[in-house]
Amino acid sequence: MISFRRSLAGSWLLLILVFGCFQDAHALPAFARKYGLRCSACHESWPMLNYFGQKFKDNGYQLMNDRDAPIWQNPSYWPVTFRITPIWHRVSTGRVAVDQGTGMDNAESRIEKSGFDLSGLDFHTGGTLEKNFSFYVLPSSDSTATFHFETVMGRLDNLFGSSWLNVKLGKFELDNLLSEKRILTLTANGGIYQTYHFIPQGDANIYGQIGSNQLGLEYMGHSADDRTRVSAALISSSNGNTGLVTGSNSYSGFFTASQAFDAGKWGVERIGFYDMTGLAATMYRTSAGVPIPGSGIGNKGFNRVGFVGQFYFGPHFDLQVVTQHGADNAWFGQGYGNAVNPSNGAPGNPLPNNTPGTVLPATARAPSWNGATFEAHYVYSPQLIFIGRFELERMSQQATVGTASNLGNITTYTIGYRYNPFMTSRAGFAWHNEYNFLHQDGTGPQPGENVNSSELLIGFDFDF
């Protein structure tokens, strides 16, 4: 039955692909309006940047001509862009634990839901305050209009006239070349990079997610043509949560370097690496037994390191690769480290606190894993792009001796396309179709049960 449904969904997608009018692409219209450039100048397909767009961003949202300062703009110019995505989607989640006696036969069931829906609303505002002073503020809401600050940063660009000296302060996306904030896919599982967020089963270290926007200070430098890039960020180990709710001396570092090469008719190829090394608290002082926010001590270490490659094979096809080797301290593996985090999601059921006298079980070990993301694009034109992504996350050492070696492993793929029926410097509109399938080992309600989930999404993704 499941197979039949998958076939049906696949056939439907194929039909849409064949008969639908495909479309996609644009830029942040606030920038496009300012400079009079089409979206396609900076975006391989909106919102994913091409090399020129990456250079524009690295220069502090400046073209590096004499018109970068806002004083050159018409006073009516307002650097704001709104983005929202009305959709229809069908979500299928396998092996969901359900109560018996509610008409269901089993203790677990596949839950399928479908219908019309909305994404959240993003208010992008960014640009220059003056030549070489740039900013970006992104209040973002969920679909119920509950807002949070996704990005708030100011940047000093080209200090002492050097493109090698740029400093950013605030909450921002880490310097990931394959940017999750500019991801081309929108489903719940396909709209993030699993490699950027993977956490072993039972592990409570949420602070090593390189896909989350983080609070901190970043140095970034690049050559004039952006072929060479380096960055180093010092961030609070808080996974971007404000209010100093975690450890008072818990910081992480994120380092990147990459080099691009002119490969003639193939295009510009880039290779690089990243390394996130950090400390996060596992022990919180308590008041009436409740952990006190910000009181975290007992820092333990974690590390994420990987290779990044952007390979272009002519004007139409490219492959983006990110790998990761991750390792957490054994304390995290046993569930310590997230006792007070608001994203814990378990009120009344807090994760364990490493209070004095706590000892790890003899079977505890430092969990480690390897992951990889492969994302291919076929860019038919600036207005039409086909996307295919395959990701796998594999545990190499579980946190507890005796745990199934594959527990928590993830395999997922996403396919889709985006079509922009028009391409201007004023607004963007994409007709978006996508299908995601995710398989995770051993995370069903019963031991050893695997879980399969899928989502089909169709919608309009637009900004103005």
Next chain:
Amino acid sequence: MRRKPFLQCSLLMSAAAVLALSLPVRAQLSTVQLQAWLNSPAATSHVGNITGNAKAAAPVYRRYCVGCHGEFGDGNGEVAQWLEPPMYPKPRDFQLGIFKCRSTPTGTLPTDEDLYDTIARGLDRSSMPIWNTFTKDERANLVAWIKHFSPRWQTEKPGTPIQIPPEPEVTPERVKAGQEVFGRVQCWKCHGVQGMANGPSASTLTDDLGRPIWAYNFTDGSRPKCGSTDRDIYKIFMTGLDGTPMPSFSDNIKPDEAWDLVFYLRTLQPHNAYNAKEKQIARQLGLKPVSPQ
């Protein structure tokens, strides 16, 4: 009697056909002509050991250039209407085959290398960005593509680059001589006696299409449009910026004097990577602005 309406109709239709065929802009090739041209050896550019291919440039042109320069290279892309000279010069009309930045004498076509360099350098004080993120092949391909917009490339060859003698040593005498040239050929009429683009003619300047245009302000730190090196500045006033009021002074200034003028112009600029010695000499000389005569 019955033939007359037929003839009239035929004539009208012929006229309409001629009009329709001639409408696709001044120099635009028909689709058939374009395909033939794209497959011909002429649809190439040569920059050093790189051979650009026009056919390969089409997707790049559509992605990056068409918004300003337009599908037909006439400078009437979608955003052209929002660019208001003189603050924002209109995009180049490639169909005219007239280019500012050349190493060739005024009135002639630029070399492939001139266009190649312009793409990578961008044009300061305009909306033309620095496209140095392109690969060398992409830039060379675009040069080949640009050339199909104007019939000039089919009937003319690029001019021969001007000879630039080796750059002499900067001396106080040369700086003073350069100032004398600046006054003699009346650069100050547009650029002002202090190079602040406020000469008596500055407010009346228009380009060949009648659009207002600003003279270059040496003092505001912006980059000269056609390059920042001493050789680039030498070329600018010895070849002129075609299509603008900036003429070629090759008939009025001897090559050696041209270097003197370069050195003097450097003294007008704020400190940059090229003018430390000239600025020092100007200070030592206590150089005063030229007197308008």
